[in-house]
Amino acid sequence: xxxxATVPGIGRPRLGKALxxxxxxxxxxxxxxxxLASVSFYxxxxxxxxxxxxxxxxxxxxxxxxxxxxVQLWGDAQFWNAWWHTMWFTFASxxxxxxxxxxxxxxxxxxxxxxGLVRAAMxxxxxxxxxxTSKMFGWLFDGQNGIINYILLHAGLIDQNVNWYGxxxxxxxxxxxxxxxxxxxxxxxxxxxxxxxxxxSLIEAARMDGAKGWITFWYIRLPLLMPTLLIAGLFxxxxxxxxxxxxxxxxxxxPADSTETLSTLSYKVLFSTLQFGYGSAVSTAMFxxxxxxxxxxxLYLIRQIRRAQ
Amino acid sequence: MKDTRSPLQTIAIxxxxxxxxxxxxxxxxxxxxxxxxxxxxxxxxxxSLIPDPFTLEHYYNAFIEKELHxxxxxxxxVSLATTFxxxxxxxxxxxxxxxxxxxxxxxxxxxxxxxxxxxxxxxVGPLYLVATNxxxxxxxxxxxxxxxxxxxxLVTWVLFGYFETxxxEIDEAARMDGVSVPGLxxxxxxxxxxxxxxxxxxxxxxxxxxEFLFALAFTSNxxxxxxxxxxxxxxxxYYVPWGDIAAASAVVTVPLxxxxxFFQRHIIEGLTQGGIKE
Numbered sequence: 214x215x216x217x218a219t220v221p222g223i224g225r226p227r228l229g230k231a232l233x234x235x236x237x238x239x240x241x242x243x244x245x246x247x248x249l250a251s252v253s254f255y256x257x258x259x260x261x262x263x264x265x266x267x268x269x270x271x272x273x274x275x276x277x278x279x280x281x282x283x284v285q286l287w288g289d290a291q292f293w294n295a296w297w298h299t300m301w302f303t304f305a306s307x308x309x310x311x312x313x314x315x316x317x318x319x320x321x322x323x324x325x326x327x328x329g330l331v332r333a334a335m336x337x338x339x340x341x342x343x344x345x346t347s348k349m350f351g352w353l354f355d356g357q358n359g360i361i362n363y364i365l366l367h368a369g370l371i372d373q374n375v376n377w378y379g380x381x382x383x384x385x386x387x388x389x390x391x392x393x394x395x396x397x398x399x400x401x402x403x404x405x406x407x408x409x410x411x412x413x414s415l416i417e418a419a420r421m422d423g424a425k426g427w428i429t430f431w432y433i434r435l436p437l438l439m440p441t442l443l444i445a446g447l448f449x450x451x452x453x454x455x456x457x458x459x460x461x462x463x464x465x466x467x468p469a470d471s472t473e474t475l476s477t478l479s480y481k482v483l484f485s486t487l488q489f490g491y492g493s494a495v496s497t498a499m500f501x502x503x504x505x506x507x508x509x510x511x512l513y514l515i516r517q518i519r520r521a522q
Numbered sequence: 523m524k525d526t527r528s529p530l531q532t533i534a535i536x537x538x539x540x541x542x543x544x545x546x547x548x549x550x551x552x553x554x555x556x557x558x559x560x561x562x563x564x565x566x567x568x569x570s571l572i573p574d575p576f577t578l579e580h581y582y583n584a585f586i587e588k589e590l591h592x593x594x595x596x597x598x599x600v601s602l603a604t605t606f607x608x609x610x611x612x613x614x615x616x617x618x619x620x621x622x623x624x625x626x627x628x629x630x631x632x633x634x635x636x637x638x639x640x641x642x643x644x645x646v647g648p649l650y651l652v653a654t655n656x657x658x659x660x661x662x663x664x665x666x667x668x669x670x671x672x673x674x675x676l677v678t679w680v681l682f683g684y685f686e687t688x689x690x691e692i693d694e695a696a697r698m699d700g701v702s703v704p705g706l707x708x709x710x711x712x713x714x715x716x717x718x719x720x721x722x723x724x725x726x727x728x729x730x731x732x733e734f735l736f737a738l739a740f741t742s743n744x745x746x747x748x749x750x751x752x753x754x755x756x757x758x759x760y761y762v763p764w765g766d767i768a769a770a771s772a773v774v775t776v777p778l779x780x781x782x783x784f785f786q787r788h789i790i791e792g793l794t795q796g797g798i799k800e
Contacts, residue, residue: 235622238618238619238622241618241622242630244610244615245611245678248667248671249634249637249675251667251671252645252649252670252672253637256645256646256648256649257640257644259651260647263648316538320535320539320542321539323535325532325536325539331542333783333786334547335542335546336546336782336790337546337547337550337782338549341775341778342731342749342750342774342775343732344732344734344750344754345771347754348754348767349549351764352553352767352768353549353552357565358565358569363569394545394549398542398545401542452639455641457643457734461734461738462734476642476735479643480646480735483646483647484650484739489647492647493644496641496644497644499641499643499644500644
């Protein structure tokens with residue numbers, strides 16, 4: 214091995230005698246490309262086309278109809294209702310998960326007994342199927358016999374049982390709570406790795422100079438963690454924007470459409486009314502909104518990084 | 523660092539840690555406990571964590587009446603097939619991107635990763651039409667093909683990150699010995715990557731095991747429906763059978779949690795090296 218390393222080039226002619234490296238690379242990448250192209254790219258393009266037709270599985274029509282679906286969409290109160298719910302859900306859950314996750318990460322950064330156990334337990338909500346989480350919260354927040362009502366009632370925080378996801382006023386909040394429960398610990402673990410890359414010597418030096426805990430956090434840890442925080446936040450926001458399982462299983466979009474999100478709305482248009490043309494317009498509009506969110510985030514991120522330099 | 527902590531801070535940290543522990547484990551322990559309680563106890567108005575009297579009634583209902591084992595079997599078939607396909611296709615791609623001369627490999631990686639952020643609801647309609655035309659509705663094949671593409675970005679990304687940590691000298695040495703490109707992957711890189719393969723395999727498995735939207739759209743009867751669809755449809759005519767749901771939840775979640783806890787160190791490392799790299 215060492216002999217070979219000192220005489221570079223000797224093995225060269227042998228390598229890939231039959232096929233050059235580039236051909237091999239193409240060959241090995243092909244299955245992945247085929248898979249992603251057919252299951253991810255094709256449907257997006259096809260959905261774009263469908264959204265310009267009046268395709269319906271009931272009437273069996275599929276004629277080109279220009280932008281009529283989008284015109285209809287623009288005036289569709291249900292769509293805008295779902296759009297605002299989705300934006301609110303995305304905003305609230307991302308902010309809560311990032312802030313609480315940061316708090317958890319700061320605690321885990323410290324050395325204490327049983328840290329491994331806590332870190333392991335934090336994977337439980339993440340690993341659990343979302344449908345199970347949804348059903349679990351259905352029972353925890355049950356309007357009559359839920360343990361949350363029981364605890365709040367006995368702690369004197371509420372006077373009577375709250376009909377959490379059964380009432381339009383509190384249903385969305387319940388869903389946000391369920392999402393925050395499921396995703397925050399994982400967020401914390403991501404942020405923890407970011408925190409651990411902040412050199413300890415910096416914090417020690419600040420402490421020597423008499424800086425208090427929260428000052429070292431605000432002026433050293435937080436700025437250094439910012440890129441991690443923004444990227445993790447971006448991924449979380451894009452994921453939250455697609456929320457489906459939680460809503461579909463817990464409330465099905467109700468009561469009175471108060472938890473309808475873009476995903477549940479398009480699912481209903483697609484598979485209950487079988488209007489694939491209009492349903493595709495809803496999901497395309499959703500794709501565009503998501504793209505704008507991602508773009509805005511990236512621009513902000515780039516500006517932050519530029520300013521830091 | 524420990525010396526600089528005041529007793530108050532220490533108390534705050536332990537309190538915080540306890541809260542995180544209750545947050546993460548509490549709801550599931552509660553769910554697990556009610557799966558052993560009688561319906562009467564659940565609605566008695568005085569909830570208790572210890573099942574009294576202890577009952578297996580809900581497990582009986584879940585398996586005998588609701589035929590939970592059939593959903594479990596479907597999920598196992600689909601998830602295991604997805605896992606192996608993902609590892610196969612993903613390791614080929616990650617190997618090519620990490621070890622072979624590919625132009626713009628970071629660009630390719632970014633594209634692969636951004637695919638995983640597509641809203642799945644935008645994919646399900648067109649894919650449903652394709653599946654209908656090919657006669658793939660109510661088949662394992664449709665689910666496996668879809669889940670392969672869903673799991674692939676993360677698997678490729680994490681495996682790529684791991685392959686990058688393996689020293690390049692190995693490749694050189696192998697080439698000197700006349701090892702071909704596939705030989706390098708199969709006989710040298712993959713055996714060295716076993717821990718990472720286990721972790722990424724687990725990630726792909728969890729993705730498939732937990733997936734709901736496509737399973738809901740593509741399958742319509744118990745012959746092919748997976749666990750999430752099964753549990754979502756767990757309702758009785760007049761009331762929600764919370765105990766039965768809790769039992770089914772425990773059955774499908776406990777093995778997953780045991781696996782995750784067993785591999786937790788690798789999972790956290792694998793995900794974070796892929797997710798956020800300074």
